[in-house]
Amino acid sequence: MSSVLVTWQNNMAEGEENLMVVIVDCNPVWWGRRQQQQAEPSQIVLSHCLDAIQVFVNSYLMLSHRNRVAVIASHTSKTHFLYPKNVPDPRLDQRRGEDGRYEQFATVDDTVVEEIKHLMTSDTTNSELKTDTLLAGSLAVALCYIHRLEKEYQAGQQLNSRVLVIKAAEDSPSQYMNLMNVIFTAQKQNVVIDACILDKESGLLQQASDITGGVYLKIPQMSGLLQYLLWVFLPDLSMREVMALPPKVQVDYRAACFCHRTLIDVGYVCSVCLSIFCSFSPICSTCETAFKLAKPPMFKSKKRKKSIQNGGPSTSLLQ
Amino acid sequence: MCRLETKMADEEVEKTYRWEGDYEKTWEVLQEDAAGSLQASVDDIIHRAKRRRLQDRQLNVRLGMMRHLFVVVDMSQSMEDQDLKPTRILVTLKLLENFIEEYFDQNPISQLGIITTKNKRAEKLTDLGGNPKRHITQLKTLANTSCVGEPSIMNSLDLAAQTLKHMPTHTSREVLIIMGSLTTCDPGDINITIKMVKDLNIRCSVIGLAAEVQVCKKLCSTTNGTYSIILEDTHFKDLLLEHCTPPPATVNTDSSLIKMGFPQHTVSQDHDSVKPSMCMCHQDTEAQSFTPSGYFCPQCHAKYCELPVECKICGLTLVSAPHLARSYHHFFPLENFREIPLEELDSELSRFCTGCQVQLKGPMVYCCTRCTRPFCIDCDLFIHETLHSCPGCINKRIGPNSS
Numbered sequence: 032m033s034s035v036l037v038t039w040q041n042n043m044a045e046g047e048e049n050l051m052v053v054i055v056d057c058n059p060v061w062w063g064r065r066q067q068q069q070a071e072p073s074q075i076v077l078s079h080c081l082d083a084i085q086v087f088v089n090s091y092l093m094l095s096h097r098n099r100v101a102v103i104a105s106h107t108s109k110t111h112f113l114y115p116k117n118v119p120d121p122r123l124d125q126r127r128g129e130d131g132r133y134e135q136f137a138t139v140d141d142t143v144v145e146e147i148k149h150l151m152t153s154d155t156t157n158s159e160l161k162t163d164t165l166l167a168g169s170l171a172v173a174l175c176y177i178h179r180l181e182k183e184y185q186a187g188q189q190l191n192s193r194v195l196v197i198k199a200a201e202d203s204p205s206q207y208m209n210l211m212n213v214i215f216t217a218q219k220q221n222v223v224i225d226a227c228i229l230d231k232e233s234g235l236l237q238q239a240s241d242i243t244g245g246v247y248l249k250i251p252q253m254s255g256l257l258q259y260l261l262w263v264f265l266p267d268l269s270m271r272e273v274m275a276l277p278p279k280v281q282v283d284y285r286a287a288c289f290c291h292r293t294l295i296d297v298g299y300v301c302s303v304c305l306s307i308f309c310s311f312s313p314i315c316s317t318c319e320t321a322f323k324l325a326k327p328p329m330f331k332s333k334k335r336k337k338s339i340q341n342g343g344p345s346t347s348l349l350q
Numbered sequence: 351m352c353r354l355e356t357k358m359a360d361e362e363v364e365k366t367y368r369w370e371g372d373y374e375k376t377w378e379v380l381q382e383d384a385a386g387s388l389q390a391s392v393d394d395i396i397h398r399a400k401r402r403r404l405q406d407r408q409l410n411v412r413l414g415m416m417r418h419l420f421v422v423v424d425m426s427q428s429m430e431d432q433d434l435k436p437t438r439i440l441v442t443l444k445l446l447e448n449f450i451e452e453y454f455d456q457n458p459i460s461q462l463g464i465i466t467t468k469n470k471r472a473e474k475l476t477d478l479g480g481n482p483k484r485h486i487t488q489l490k491t492l493a494n495t496s497c498v499g500e501p502s503i504m505n506s507l508d509l510a511a512q513t514l515k516h517m518p519t520h521t522s523r524e525v526l527i528i529m530g531s532l533t534t535c536d537p538g539d540i541n542i543t544i545k546m547v548k549d550l551n552i553r554c555s556v557i558g559l560a561a562e563v564q565v566c567k568k569l570c571s572t573t574n575g576t577y578s579i580i581l582e583d584t585h586f587k588d589l590l591l592e593h594c595t596p597p598p599a600t601v602n603t604d605s606s607l608i609k610m611g612f613p614q615h616t617v618s619q620d621h622d623s624v625k626p627s628m629c630m631c632h633q634d635t636e637a638q639s640f641t642p643s644g645y646f647c648p649q650c651h652a653k654y655c656e657l658p659v660e661c662k663i664c665g666l667t668l669v670s671a672p673h674l675a676r677s678y679h680h681f682f683p684l685e686n687f688r689e690i691p692l693e694e695l696d697s698e699l700s701r702f703c704t705g706c707q708v709q710l711k712g713p714m715v716y717c718c719t720r721c722t723r724p725f726c727i728d729c730d731l732f733i734h735e736t737l738h739s740c741p742g743c744i745n746k747r748i749g750p751n752s753s
Contacts, residue, residue: 110745117702117709161747171741175705178732208682211675212739219455219736242672284670285612296648297666299607302520303412303599304681305674311607320605323519 048097049267050180050192052173055084055113057104057150058164061200061230080229081147083257084197088143089136090265101176102143104150105169107161112172113146114139163203167210170194170224174216181220193223193245195264202233214239225264229253234283241282248277289317397731399588401686413596414522414603415677417460418478419453420510421446421526423492425468426501428531428560434583438530438559439497441583446528447486449590454482456594456680458658458673463513464489465506469499470535472506478513480658503527503565504536504543507554515550519604523552524575526593529566530559540565548572551602557589574600596680611668613645613657629653630662679738687716687730695724704742705729721746 062077088100102113130137177192184190194217217224217239225245226236232249240247250259266274285294288309298307304318314321381391423446429439453462462485463478476488507525514523525547534540547554547569555575556566562579570577580586618625626640630652644653650664658669692715695701701710703726716730717723723742725733733740743749 108745110741112707117707165745165747167739168741168744171737171739171744172705172707174737175703175729175732175741176707179706179708179728182728206744208675208678209739209744211672212679212737214672215455215676216737238672281615283614284672285614286671286674295612297609297611300610300674301605302416302608303605305415305677307610307674308607315605315607322606323604 046188048099048184048188048190049095050099050101050177050190051091052101052103052177052192052194053084053088054103054105054166054169054173054194054196055081056164056166056197056199056229057106057147058162058200059151060107060160060162061164065199065230080197080253080256081143083260085140085143086257087260087265088139090261092135092139094265094267099180100139101173102139103169103173104147105164105166106150107164110165110169110172111146111150112176113150114142116142116146162200163206164198164200165206166196166198166203167206167213170196170213170217171209174213174220174222177222178220191268192220193225193268195225195227196236196239197227197229198233198236199229201231202235207235210235210239214242217243223268227256227260227264229256237280237282238284241279246271246276247280397727400731400734401689412599412603412605413680414524414599415457415459415596415680416521416608417457417524417596418463418514418517418521419460419524419526419593420463420465420478420514421449421528422465422467422472422503422506422510423475423528424501424530425466425492425495425497426499426531427497429497431530434559434586440493441586442528442530442559443489443493445583445587445590446489448587449594450482450485450489452591452594454480456676457596458676459667459669463510465509466492467501467503467506468497470502470505470537472502472509474509474513478517480660481656500533500535501529501531502536503529503534503569504538504540507543507547511547511550511552514552518606519551519602520606520608522597522599522603523550524597525552525554527554527556527566528559529556529563532560532563534563534565544569544572551600553597553600555593557586559586596677609666611648611661611666612670613648613654613668615643615645617643618646627653629655631655631659682738684734684738684740685719686734687718687725689714689716691715696722699724703729705733718742720748 057077066076084102088102091100092098101115104111104113132140173194177190177194181190181192214224222243223245224236224239224243226233226240226247228236228247228249237247239245246263248259248263250256263276283294285296286298286307287293288295288298289306290308290310293309295307295309298309299311300307301315301318301320301322303320304315306315306317308315382388423442425439429437429442431438434441450462453460459480461478461480462476462482464475464485466473466475475492476485479485506527510525514525517523536543552573553575554569554573556570556577558566558577558579560579562577567577569575576592578589580589618627624642626642627644628638628640629644631654632638641655644655645657645659645668646653647661647664647666647668649666650661652661652663654661654668658667658673660667691713692710695710695715695717699722702708703710704723705725706729708726710724710726714727716725716727718725718740721740721742723740723746725742
C-alpha cells in the first residue's frame with residue numbers, strides 16, 4: 032500500500048495532469064428498440080445511463096483538481112462534442128448561481144444534459160437512417176482533441192490521457208479500417224482505450240483495449256452501471272497494477288479469410304494487396320494480380336542426364 | 351570530337367551550374383514575427399515541404415509491402431565531424447533508432463539489417479531480421495566504437511547483395527546508405543557493382559551528410575532510388591522517416607501468394623494440468639524459461655513469445671491480423687486537404703475545427719476535399735501523418751473509394 036501512496040504522491044508533485052474522454056453511445060435506434068422490448072418501463076433507458084455517467088464524471092473530477100474530462104456523444108449520423116463546449120451558453124451561467132452545487136460539477140452536468148437534448152431532438156436530414164454507431168469517428172475526434180491538449184503543455188508537464196467508451200449497439204464491420212487506424216494511432220500516442228459494454232460483446236473493442244493496454248468489461252446487469260464504472264474505470268492508470276481488475280479477455284487475433292469470412296490458422300497472403308485467402312488460387316480476387324506459380328526446379332533433368340551417362344540408378348528404372 | 355560529346359553529356363545531366371543562373375534572394379523566405387522569432391517561418395517551410403511530398407506521391411501504384419532493407423552506416427573519419435551536434439555519428443545513431451521503430455511500426459512484416467563500413471571494408475552488424483530490439487541494442491554498441499578510415503560503397507553493396515539475392519522475388523529489396531564522406535575507396539570498378547545491383551533488382555538510396563557525390567548520384571538514378579543531402583538535423587530526421595513508407599514496386603518484382611500462419615495466444619493445457627514448455631525465440635539466451643502460454647505455430651507447434659516471427663523449424667511466417675492491418679492505410683492514402691484562407695470559408699460551415707474543436711484562427715484553413723469540413727493546421731498534420739483517416743469523412747460515412 033505504501034508504494035501506491037508514493038506513486039500517487041509522485042504524480043501530484045510532478046505536474047502531471049490526467050485527462051479522461053468519455054464517449055457515450057447514444058444510438059437512438061438501439062435505445063429506442065430496447066425501450067420497446069423491455070418488459071417493465073422501470074428498466075434502463077438513456078436518461079438512467081446518463082445519470083450514472085454524470086455521477087461517474089463528478090466523482091472523477093472530485094478525485095483531484097488536476098483531473099480534466101471531456102464528453103463526446105456518438106450518434107448514427109454524427110459525433111457531437113458535449114463537454115467542453117466551443118461557445119459557452121449564457122443561460123447556463125445564469126442558472127449556476129442559484130443552487131448549492133459545486134460549480135464545476137454544475138457546469139459539466141448541465142452542459143451535458145442540454146447538449147444531449149439538442150442532439151436527440153435535432154432533425155436528421157438524411158434520407159436513410161443507418162443503425163450503427165459512428166464509433167470510429169468519435170474516437171478519431173477524441174484523439175484529435177487529446178493531441179491538441181498535449182501540444183499546450185510545455186516540457187516538464189505531462190498529460191496522461193485515456194478514453195472510456197460506453198458502447199450500446201453492435202459492432203459494424205464497415206468501420207473496421209477506420210477503427211484499426213484509430214487504434215494504432217492511440218497506441219502510438221500512449222492513449223489507453225477502455226471499454227464498457229452494455230449489451231453484446233464487441234470484438235473490435237476487445238482488440239482496441241488489448242492493443243492499447245486498457246480494460247474491457249461487459250456489464251452483466253445494466254442497473255449496476257454506476258457501480259461498475261466506479262469500481263473498474265475510476266482509478267487512474269498508475270493505480271491499475273495494484274487493483275484486482277476483471278481478467279484480460281483472450282482476444283482472437285486470427286485473421287478471417289476474404290472468401291468465406293471464416294477464421295483461419297494458416298492462410299495465403301497476396302503480396303500486392305495483403306488480402307488473405309484460405310486456399311491457393313492463381314488470381315487474387317481483390318487486386319486481380321496473376322500470381323507467379325513456382326516452376327519445377329531445373330537441376331533434376333541435368334542429374335538424369337549425368338546418371339544415364341554413368342549408368343546410374345535411373346537407367347535401371349528404365350529397364 | 352570528344353570535347354563535344356562530353357559537353358553534350360553534361361548538358362543532358364545538368365543544364366547549368368548553380369552559379370551560372372540568377373542569384374536567389376533566399377534570405378527573403380525567412381520572416382521574423384513580432385517577437386523576432388523565426389520559429390514560425392521554419393515551421394511553415396517544413397510544413398510546405400511535407401504537403402508537397404504528399405502531393406507528389408503517386409496514387410494507384412503497386413507498393414512493395416514486404417520489404418528487406420539494409421541500412422549501410424558510414425563509419426569513416428568524416429563522421430567524427432562536429433557540424434551536427436555532438437558528432438555526425440552520434441546524431442545518425444540516435445535518428446536510426448527512431449527510424450527502426452517507425453519502420454517496424456509501418457511495415458510489420460518487413461525485415462531490416464545493418465551494415466557498417468570503415469577502413470575500406472564493410473561488416474555486417476546485424477543480419478536481416480524482424481525484431482527491432484535486437485537491432486537497437488546492436489546499434490547502441492556502435493556509439494563506443496571509433497570512426498576511422500574511408501568508406502567503401504562497393505564492399506557494402508557486395509555484402510548486402512550477397513544476402514538480398516537469396517530473398518524471394520516478390521519482396522522489395524532495398525539498401526539505404528548514410529554517407530558522411532565525400533569519397534569511396536573501392537577494390538575494383540564500381541560500375542560493375544552498380545550493374546550487378548541493378549540486375550538483382552535492388553533499390554539503392556543514399557542520404558548524404560556532406561555534399562553531392564557523382565558516384566552516389568549515378569547509383570541512385572540507375573537503381574531508381576532517391577538521393578538527398580541534408581540541410582540540418584530536423585531535415586535529416588524527415589528524410590530518414592520518408593524511407594519508412596513503402597516505395598513503389600519495380601517491374602521485376604513478382605507477385606505471389608505467401609503462406610502465413612495466424613497463431614492464437616493459447617495456454618497449453620491437458621484437462622486440468624497446465625503444460626509448461628520452452629520457447630524457440632529465447633533458445634540460446636539466459637532468458638530461457640518454462641512458460642505455459644505462447645503462440646504455437648500451426649504447422650509444427652513450436653512455441654514463440656512474440657509475433658511477427660519466422661518459424662525456425664518449418665519456415666512459416668507467423669503474424670497476427672493487426673500486423674497486416676497496420677499496412678492497409680498505405681492502400682488508401684488520404685488526399686491532401688485543400689488550403690483556403692479563413693475568410694473564404696463557406697459561411698454554412700462551423701468556425702471550429704472538426705477534429706479538436708479549437709476556434710479556427712487562420713490565416714489558412716484546411717478543408718477535406720471529400721467531406722468539405724474544415725480543420726486547423728495541427729489537426730491537418732496529425733491526420734495525415736498519424737491517423738490516416740479523416741474524422742469528417744468517417745462521420746459522413748464517405749468511404750475512401752467514393753469520389
